Amino acid sequence: MAYLTLVRHGQSEWNKKNLFTGWENPGLTDQGLSEARETGLALKAGGLKYDYLYTSVLDRAIHTANIILDALDVREIKTIRNMALNERDYGDLTGLNKDDARKKWGEKQVHIWRRSYDIPPPSGESLKDTADRVLPYFRKEILPLIVDGNSVLISAHGNSLRALAMFIESLTSEEILKKEISTGQPITYKYKDNSFIEI
Numbered sequence: 001m002a003y004l005t006l007v008r009h010g011q012s013e014w015n016k017k018n019l020f021t022g023w024e025n026p027g028l029t030d031q032g033l034s035e036a037r038e039t040g041l042a043l044k045a046g047g048l049k050y051d052y053l054y055t056s057v058l059d060r061a062i063h064t065a066n067i068i069l070d071a072l073d074v075r076e077i078k079t080i081r082n083m084a085l086n087e088r089d090y091g092d093l094t095g096l097n098k099d100d101a102r103k104k105w106g107e108k109q110v111h112i113w114r115r116s117y118d119i120p121p122p123s124g125e126s127l128k129d130t131a132d133r134v135l136p137y138f139r140k141e142i143l144p145l146i147v148d149g150n151s152v153l154i155s156a157h158g159n160s161l162r163a164l165a166m167f168i169e170s171l172t173s174e175e176i177l178k179k180e181i182s183t184g185q186p187i188t189y190k191y192k193d194n195s196f197i198e199i
Contacts, residue, residue: 002191003048003151004168006161009064010035010184018098022090022124025059035184036064040071043153043186051150052078054142056085056157064184065155084137087157091124117173127176131163138164146191161187168196 010032014021028036053069055061062081069077093101093113102110113121120126146152154164158181166176168189181187189196 002146005188007186009060020090020093022094036067040068050153052152055155057083061155085156088130088159089125092122134163
């Protein structure tokens with residue numbers, strides 16, 4: 001039986017400061033380092049082993065994955081990094097404190113950019129735009145491996161993982177907006193009879 005585990009990177013310095021991060025590369029906080037290690041230990045306790053590791057090309061996802069592998073006592077694993085798994089690009093919001101963004105554009109407008117499915121911030125991506133690059137990559141590169149019986153660990157970001165969860169759990173564009181993807185909290189599915197079941 002194959003497994004798929006999705007992990008959002010541990011808390012980053014910009015998460016802590018309440019900044020829009022997007023494709024920038026802040027490091028992990030002490031809490032983020034602990035979250036990553038606890039994730040690895042939890043997966044180890046569950047007896048989970050992986051054949052492939054996929055990450056975005058952003059440092060916080062890669063660092064989180066490396067800490068998880070260390071906790072799993074894994075020294076060698078087929079590893080693929082691809083920008084298709086990158087976080088949503090927040091465009092002109094990138095680097096701004098969320099409270100400052102609300103002052104500049106208004107609470108309602110920022111809420112629309114953050115929580116609507118298909119309305120992007122200026123020069124950035126909507127969740128739909130993010131899904132439009134994440135899902136074709138998943139279907140072409142990762143899903144066939146799982147169908148063939150390989151277990152896969154993906155270390156990525158809140159919105160790229162939200163797009164994956166939407167596909168895996170057959171959620172609507174309204175339902176996915178309500179799904180929280182917390183830092184350092186793994187979501188594991190088993191693949192059986194051509195479907196994913198969260199465990």
